[in-house]
Amino acid sequence: MSTGLPKEYYRLLEELQTVDFVLLELSLYLDTHPDDPQAIAQVQQFYLRRQGLVQQFETQFGPLQEYAHSPTVMGWPWAEMPWPWQV
Amino acid sequence: MKVSKCDPRLAKYLIEQYGGADGELAAALRYLNQRYTIPDKVIGLLTDIGTEEFAHLEMIATMVYKLTKDATVEQMEAAGLGGHLVDHGFDLYYHNAAGNPFTVACLTAKGDPIANLYEDIAAEEKARATYQWLIDITDDADIQDGLRFLREREVIHALRFREAVEMLKGYQEEKKVF
Amino acid sequence: MDPQWHAYTPYSSALDPCPPRPKAYIVPPNQYVIFQPHGLRQFAPREALKRGTLWPELYSPYEHGDRGGGRR
Numbered sequence: 001m002s003t004g005l006p007k008e009y010y011r012l013l014e015e016l017q018t019v020d021f022v023l024l025e026l027s028l029y030l031d032t033h034p035d036d037p038q039a040i041a042q043v044q045q046f047y048l049r050r051q052g053l054v055q056q057f058e059t060q061f062g063p064l065q066e067y068a069h070s071p072t073v074m075g076w077p078w079a080e081m082p083w084p085w086q087v
Numbered sequence: 088m089k090v091s092k093c094d095p096r097l098a099k100y101l102i103e104q105y106g107g108a109d110g111e112l113a114a115a116l117r118y119l120n121q122r123y124t125i126p127d128k129v130i131g132l133l134t135d136i137g138t139e140e141f142a143h144l145e146m147i148a149t150m151v152y153k154l155t156k157d158a159t160v161e162q163m164e165a166a167g168l169g170g171h172l173v174d175h176g177f178d179l180y181y182h183n184a185a186g187n188p189f190t191v192a193c194l195t196a197k198g199d200p201i202a203n204l205y206e207d208i209a210a211e212e213k214a215r216a217t218y219q220w221l222i223d224i225t226d227d228a229d230i231q232d233g234l235r236f237l238r239e240r241e242v243i244h245a246l247r248f249r250e251a252v253e254m255l256k257g258y259q260e261e262k263k264v265f
Numbered sequence: 266m267d268p269q270w271h272a273y274t275p276y277s278s279a280l281d282p283c284p285p286r287p288k289a290y291i292v293p294p295n296q297y298v299i300f301q302p303h304g305l306r307q308f309a310p311r312e313a314l315k316r317g318t319l320w321p322e323l324y325s326p327y328e329h330g331d332r333g334g335g336r337r
Contacts, residue, residue, distance in 0.1 A: 018310045024139060025319040028243065029301065031132035032250035036303050085088070085149035219291070222329050231329055232315075239317025242325050246295040253300050 005087060012057045013087075016064075019050045088149040089229040095166040097225055098154040099184060104147045104221070104237070106181030108193035109213040111147055115140035117194040117210060121203050129200070129251045136244050143237055150230060151179055204252050211245035267326055269293060289332060293325035 026043050033039065054064060062077040063070030104110040118137035122130050155163070155177055163172045170186060181189035194210075197203055218238035225231055266272070270289045277285040305320045313319045 018314045021314040022310050022319060024135075025243070025313065027135050028132065028139075028247050029319075031135055032247055032254060033301070033303065038304060085145065085152050215293070219327055219332070222327055223332055225329065235327055236315075236317040238327055239325060242293045242295050243318050243323060246298060246301065246323065249295075250300050258300060 005082065009061055009087075012053060012060070016050070016053045016057060019046055019053060022046050023050065088146055088153070088233060090150055090153040090227065091229040092227045093154070093157065094227060095155045095158040095162050095168055097227060097230060098151045099167050099171075100221060100224055101147055101150050101154070101230075102179075102182065103184035103217060104214070105144065105151060105179065106189040107183035107217070109210060109217055110183070110189075111140045111144035111214075112181060112189060113191075113193050114210055114214065115144060116191065117196075118207060120194075120196055121207070124198065125200050125203065126255060128254055129204075132247055132251055136247065139240070139244075143240065146233060146237065148179055150233060200255055201252060204248050204255070207248045208245050208252075211241045211248065215241035215245070267291075267331070269325055270331070291325065291327065291331075293323075295323055295325075298323070 023043060023046050026039055026046070030036065030039055030043070058064055058070050062081045063072065066078070106112060115137050118133045118140065122133045122137070125133060155168070158166070158168075158177075160172065163169060171180070174180070183189075195203075195206055197206070215238055218234050218241065222231055222234045222238070225234065266289070269291050271292060272287060272289045274285075275288060301320075301323070305322055307313065307319050308316060308321055308324075316324050318324050
């Protein structure tokens with residue numbers, strides 16, 4: 001796999017990373033603060049943002065998740081995409 | 088994960104957090120193993136932090152991979168990675184910065200939730216200390232960014248584990264009286 | 266030096282082989298929190314990712330060369 005991924009690939013991935021990090025941080029917080037309604041509302045808000053981003057990324061660049069948990073439209077691109085440690 | 092300089096010397100140090108006693112692999116295995124017998128209200132936290140540690144393991148692996156993948160045999164040798172090269176080539180391997188292979192002897196399971204959580208807190212503080220030394224010894228700005236991020240995660244994890252101790256002590260129930 | 270750093274000076278002997286260097290350790294802010302209160306102010310998402318936490322009050326800065334006020 002050679003270099004030269006479009007800027008959009010990195011932009012979307014970084015956006016996704018940002019949203020995922022907020023969700024991760026809130027998850028750990030809720031593990032010890034399950035009674036904080038404000039944090040739960042924030043999780044729901046970021047969950048929806050994440051869904052939109054995942055759909056956008058997967059439509060353009062292929063699956064993010066293994067075991068066919070991501071939609072497979074054409075062929076089997078899983079082994080053809082660059083891996084996170086390669087980009 | 089960005090790495091700006093081709094410097095296999097850093098890989099030799101970073102591998103400490105891959106296969107070292109206070110590294111990410113040790114952390115993930117420690118927490119995920121403790122999950123089965125910890126009181127139910129703490130299982131979620133151990134699962135989430137344990138899984139996050141595997142993500143951190145991938146971050147460290149990415150740094151090591153990028154720093155070494157295009158190094159020459161001479162560069163590997165100059166970086167002190169000659170021994171690694173002879174045994175593993177350019178493969179990664181679970182060993183610490185001194186080359187000792189990973190062993191689960193570095194983690195315990197005591198069958199006591201308070202004892203286990205204090206081990207977890209200590210593990211986070213030790214990993215934080217390791218990241219500090221790594222930041223001190225690293226002059227690659229991008230690697231420093233990654234290490235600072237990972238160090239701050241240890242700070243948050245340590246707090247969450249201390250909160251878990253408070254939960255087991257009954258702190259929250261007391262607080263609700265107010 | 267960031268206030269999270271604590272300096273200390275060990276006894277130094279006239280017979281020590283190396284000149285004394287400043288010593289310090291860092292105490293991150295989580296050490297002063299028993300249980301995180303609800304509703305702490307947050308970093309913006311991108312800033313949170315950069316810093317490694319969502320909450321400024323739990324952020325501990327650590328820079329290359331910080332140790333002992335520039336000791337390396």
